[in-house]
Amino acid sequence: MRRTRALPRLGLVFRLARRNVVRNRRRTLVILAAISVGLWAMLFYAAFSRGWENDVVDHAIGTLTGHLQLHAPGYLDDPSVDHSMAPPDAALRRLLDGPRVAAWAGRVRVPAVVQSERETAGVTLVGIDPEAERGLSFIDGAVGEGRALTSVDERGIVLGRALAERLDTGLGKRVVLMSQAADHSVADRGFTVIGLFAADREATEMSFAFVGRRRAAEMLGLGGRLSEIAVRLGDRSRLAPMVAALRRAAPELDVEPWTALEPLSQAILSLAESWIWIFYLVMYVAMAFGLVNTLLMAVLERTRELGLLQALGMRPRLILGQVIAEAALVLAVGIAVGGALTAATLALLSGGIDVSGLAQGAELWGMSKVIRPALTLADVVSAVALVTVLGLAASLYPAFRAARRVPVEAITRG
């Protein structure tokens, strides 16, 4: 019974509100502009920030880390030849070869020095099984000049393009790798450069030198032992249970998810997240000032009219509802326009924002050369909810002012 009476009233409230909103077009357009631009900026910044985060995550996972890694205890603290582990046993292999794992690979990975005929540089020597790296790390498909490694016994070496330039070497030339062997002597061995890889960050091109895994183990006197096992899952959200399962299967090993292996990336993510919220709040406050002011004006200039309505028997509650409905209408249109603006901007920037002119600076912030803005549903929902809920809350003050006036006083005034 109450419902059926309330509905037509709601219709009346909205009809009045709509008319009031279009009564002063210019004022409504200005506040709409403020809300649209504000929401656009919030969403665009969130998209930019998520693009940056995706970049950080992709880079962290995709370079060599994978979703999780297994090491001998102590390796993470001191990544040297001293901390190596036996190849996975049957129990561990069952898990690694299971359906939840998309790819996994064992590697030999130690710090080394690489010497060309003229120059010397420090690198991380990575002995890989090229087959296993497929779908796991960036090196599969990254070789732009020459050819990629093909087997664990490969005699050649693959260097980053930037490193090769720094070393003044190139395809077909020889370089000498030096590193500490398992018996603590200095092992050195010559390799022919067979391929040069390109990466989206110069630091990656400078840091890694790839050789066949068995060749590396042989040079270092490691036998069949490994430095690390990297794992990529079919579904990233299944990370925690997989880490737990691996820890049970290999209690003697150190199993860590990428979030622990890449603390810098993790710190960037949480920082980016808090910046989004700070920006949301600042923009919201700026918009709220305009909204409150505009509604307040709309209410004050209608003092007489509102008083009359009350004198004619309109309940204060309905007047309150009317002002809130006005706010809701303005917010709804502002959000729609702001959303459309964002969609248009993102469509324009679908190729990404090119920051290659500032590539070295971008690298410091953990960005690659192109940032691809990416809006998540959660960001849209939180921005829209923040603007709507707090916007309606801000309209309460003008609404209460409108409903509070005593009719006689309001009509006689001015």
Add this chain to the structure above:
Amino acid sequence: MTAGQVPPRPDGPTAAGSWSRGALTLRLTLRLAWRNLWRNGRRTAISLAAVAFATLILVFGVAMQEGGYGAMIASAVGVFTGELQVQVEGYRERPRLEETIGDASALEDRLARLPGVEAVAARAQAFALVSSPERSYGAQVEGVEPEHERRVSSLAGTLRSGRYLGAEDSDEAVIGRTLAKNLHLAVGDELTILGQGKDGSLAVAACTVVGVFSSGSPELDREMVEIPIGTFRRAFALGDEAHALVIRTRDLDALSAVRREVTAALAGRDHLVALDWSQIEPGLEQAIALDAAVGWFLYGVLVLVVGFSILNTFIMAVLERTRELGVLLALGARSGFVGRMLVAESLLLLVLGLAVGVALGVAVAAYFGAHGIAFSSSEELLAHWNLPARIHPRLDLRALTVGPLAVLAATAAAAVFPVLRVRRLRPVDAMRTI
């Protein structure tokens, strides 16, 4: 409607006390504006708060940036890179052992005598394998002149244990904290350096670790060894040569002038260039530029949104007084005077808002300037960005002017509206408006 359609009005009274008399009019304008402003106190207060809020955010934000960037530059420049370096052209992009500055000591003396130069230190550098009895790692080996080096780099002040190199040292070394840990080395232990000399010979040096530094830069701590330059030259087969002459200026603000001075002093020495820190570490300047660009986007939008909010206030200030303004015009006030009065109203509001905003911004920035602000809990990340654990906002001229000026520009643009409106006002019509 165009301005031409406005019927001409007779000029106002011309006797003493007229609308057009300068000082008197100004006082009158201001008084009227001030009263009008507080006629709707609530609206004025909200608009004022909006302007003050935007100003506060901008002043504090720019001060944060200045403080943060300053700290990044200071730590990058001060710890090791130095303000200015003389190098062989192209060495920075491709550091090669044979690209040396010849007659290094003579040039060093000449540069040290330049008026803008505080100190000069020669460095020779190479990458080599550094070994302890149990471990071997690749590291950047720096040959330094300890007495001069102290004056261009703050590394000597970051020693965690032991001492820095001295003038009499020859077979001594100081190494980074992480490298020491990786090599299992402590003060008093021996390390061996194994590399390739300029003539292709094997470069070998055996040194005793006398100090371990903790520079705050993860890279330096992980991969740097400093040894006396004499030892370096003997091991790597160099003569009176260096790879860099690192310069500290007397006044960092005059950096570009000193750079010109140094460049002039290099005349006759082909292939040598003077590079300032931003050229040596382009990544740092680019990172700052990128961060600043994002910052300006955020500020720009904030100013725009606040500008819109204020625009509404100004629009309403005219619309709701249409009748009153019509009366004023009918009484003989010129539209110019009425316009000025409205502009004065807007400007008063803006100046008040700006003043409150600047005062708050300065207070907040000064508070955090004294106490510092921890903006990430990850010290590792901050170190990676050359940032200290706590950032101290810096209130310099930029922080104090850029933000308020931007807010003023946006809101003053909004204040133009009422003037345009008044010009189109016809007294008779206006007076009929309710």
